[in-house]
Amino acid sequence: MRREGSPFEGLGAVFAKELTDNISSVRMLVLELLIVLTALAALYGAIDNLRQNTAEDPFLLLRLFTLSNAPLPSFVAILGFLIPLMAIGLGFDSVNSEFNRRTLSRLLAQPIYRDALLMGKFLAGLATLAVSLTALWLMVIGLGLIFLGVPPGTEEIGRSLVFLVIAIVYAGVWLSLSMLLSIVFRSPATAALVALGIWLFLAVLWPMLAPAFAQIIAPPDPRYLALGLETPDTGLWSQFLLRLSPNDLFGEAMLAILSPTTRTLGAVFLDQLRGAVMGSPLPLGESIMIAWPQTVGLIATTIVLFVAGYILFQRQEVRA
Amino acid sequence: MNDLLNEAPLAPPNTVIVAESLSKRYGSASAVDQISFNIRKGEVFGLLGPNGAGKTTTILMMLGLTEISAGSISVLGYDPARQPLQVKRRVGYLPDSVGFYDHLTAVENLTYTAKLMGLSLNERMQRIADALKRVRLSDVAHKRVATFSRGMRQRLGLAEIIVKKAEIAILDEPTSGLDPQATLEFLDLIRELKAEGVTVLLSSHLLDQVQRICDRVALFQSGRIVLMGSVAELSVQVLGAGFVVEVEAEGVGIARRLATIPGVSNVETLAEDRFRMTAERDVRPDAARAVVAVNGALKRLSVDEPSLEAIYARYFQGKTPGDVRHAA
Incomplete structure (x- = not known):
């Protein structure tokens, strides 16, 4: 049975309204402050570190993103941890609050399809996150200019732009997850708790659990242990399990993009190193190739989660 | 589309809504069971019956907001399941205990839905100002809806239907929970709509109000229409004389x-x-x-005059006394 009319009718109106709500909300302000303050601390550490120990580095700007000054983690690590929080904050009550406010049936009685409502909300959330992350990115570059006094090269700008795009995609994963939960659970509190639980599990517990599971699946070989090496099978399993978490995918992609000397994100075979000049940076295109599978993984996760939410939302009864 | 054209001659002229053995099942439970009715242009039609009798489900099927299990319904000649946008462009809906965005003002709330209706900026502003004036909310147009009473929210919901210039207004329990003064005002607004030629479909369990305003009523009981007609006709049918x-x-x-x-x-x-x-x-x-x-x-x-209350009580006394309790 085909339905008539465009699913995108009303998309613009929903998008504009949700974007206004997101940007003017107190919740967003608090989240942004949290990220900016933590990021500033990390940047301060990195700048301090760079000023003291840097000799000649062709990628000074990129060091700002990746250098950590104990006890503070690096800027990228902080983003990997806090972007999900921001996305969850935007998405956890996007659909169930319409039910609870009893606005949903009134909206859907207007000449729009449900598609426009869900898509508009998602795009508005993503746009909000993109605006915040871009502001943050500009802040890093500005601070770098002021404190380091070295103008960034074209490649550095290119790499940091790729970083920005991947960070937005990573935010998309968490946004579609939290929107899915906001469709599944009628209570925003439940949706928020489940989303935060998943976030903590993937960000904190999974990096510890994955190697342990790997050792169960492929027990370490005593011969490798005797040599003080990691058993290849265990290592591969551990990496495979880790990659199930979007946090790990984001971290790996960032490593490839922001550290130009990264040649591979997995195990290295000797023949891959043949003819390589160790320690020399790869061109940007090659680095993107290395980060590509991770990026595609993140985009695919976003789409799968969004589609799951879409199907559930289409089948949901309107009456509260 | 061909089906609709073929069916058209069967319905009396000036019919805006035609339902034919309309059914809605949730699993094995039947929410609406093979109901048929015609609604004529310009009349006020009351859907009436205890809570859970299938009134809201019927309304949602008319708007294409819930799937139809069996049977057919046509609204202004359109099939709500296949052409929901056409239907929703012409039909205004005021849901049971309507909600608004509390942090926005009355005008902002209406602007959002007017944008969803696809109205241009000028038309939007004009229609919203007119509608707020008609429902007597002009003086609070720029106040946040959070401060509105229930009666004001209901009137704002009606303003939305006026902004849409709907040909059919579907009002689900519009006066439940309103104080007597607010109820009277609201019923007056409904009469104004009728005077303009808008067909009004009203669901309620408040019998005296339905009687005051409806030209015809359909009495729902566990998903079926058990009685349908004007109050006078029903009283002849049920009480023996009107x-x-x-x-x-x-x-x-x-x-x-x-x-x-x-x-x-x-x-x-x-x-x-x-x-x-x-x-x-x-x-x-x-x-x-x-x-x-x-x-x-x-x-x-x-x-x-025959009272709907007497008809209702007599009917349910004769059938299933248990259901009358839920009705009040």
């Missing part, structure tokens, strides 16, 4: 004379000079003529 006329007059042979009036089914003599007639129409003029004809002195002539 009008009870009391005559107070002095004279000889009045009772016998009254009994000969066509349409009168029964004459009771309450006192020497008081008589109660049961009739299927308002027979007061005939009664007056009859009294005068026997040279009687007419002192009082009153009529009890």
